[in-house]
Amino acid sequence: MTAVVSNLEKINTMKMLDDRTIEIVKSTVPVLQVHGEAITRRFYERLFEAHPELLNMFNHAHQQQGQQQMALANAVYAAAQHIDNLSAILPSVRQIGHKHRGLGVKKEHYPVVGENLLLAIQDVLGSAATPDILAAWEKAYGVIASTFMQMEQQFDEQASAQPGGWSGFRSFQVKRKVKESDVITSFYLEPVDQGAIAYFIPGQYITVRVQPKDQPFVHLRQYSLSDAPGLPYYRISVKKESAIQEKPAGVVSSYLHEQIGVGDVIEVSAPAGVFTLDRSHDLPIVLISGGVGLTPMILMLNTLI
Known part of the structure; x- marks a missing residue:
């Protein structure tokens, strides 16, 4: 991880934005807040x-509930705030980078995102989105996208290089x-090719990709690994979500519970995630969770004892 951070710092140094661009982007922070x-x-x-x-790459429930929109709005707002020092948001960038790699985000997706983000800014702000503002955000997006692409490439290379690792x-x-x-x-998963599987850190997750017969698009979900690393299988423990407070029922969790059985095959990405057990110190550790959130906590606890 240290190599990834140092390389990103080099990227920020090599691709500094000019003072005028930084000034314009930072001036849009109050607008983005609203x-x-x-x-x-x-x-x-x-x-x-x-x-x-691209609907094959997004969590449709999060789209319907507005979670995806809010998460992206927060990320854009943070990037604007720290456009002169992107290293300040590296923890968030790492977290999003892990998600992107698990979802199969590629370099070719970033120009498409940038184009539509600028058009959306123009649609919402109208004449307030002056040519100077759009030009500044185009430059800023280029730096931000480059940071993500570099990080995700390094994550991918690290995952593929380790014993049992893979890409995609x-x-x-x-x-x-x-x-x-x-x-x-709980589902116990072993690779169809019978090869080795990548080691993981307690707290990490895998991305499961499925396409239920009644769904027009592929669905992807992240599930925490719930058994010890170093075993010949991965285990995920999945809570079956139901429709509560007008939210859509869990398409993937219901599909896994009701339609996936022993012998069936699903697609899985390599382990990822930054919510991991830190054992670099001797301080007491407190594990707090709610509901099915105890899944990674139990694994952390078993590792500690």
């Missing part, structure tokens, strides 16, 4: 209208399916 979510909503509308195939998605077979409670079921 209109950021409207801009990201419009961005996703434009993106999916122009590139419906790999076919895994369900070897065991264990009902843990009324709502939680």
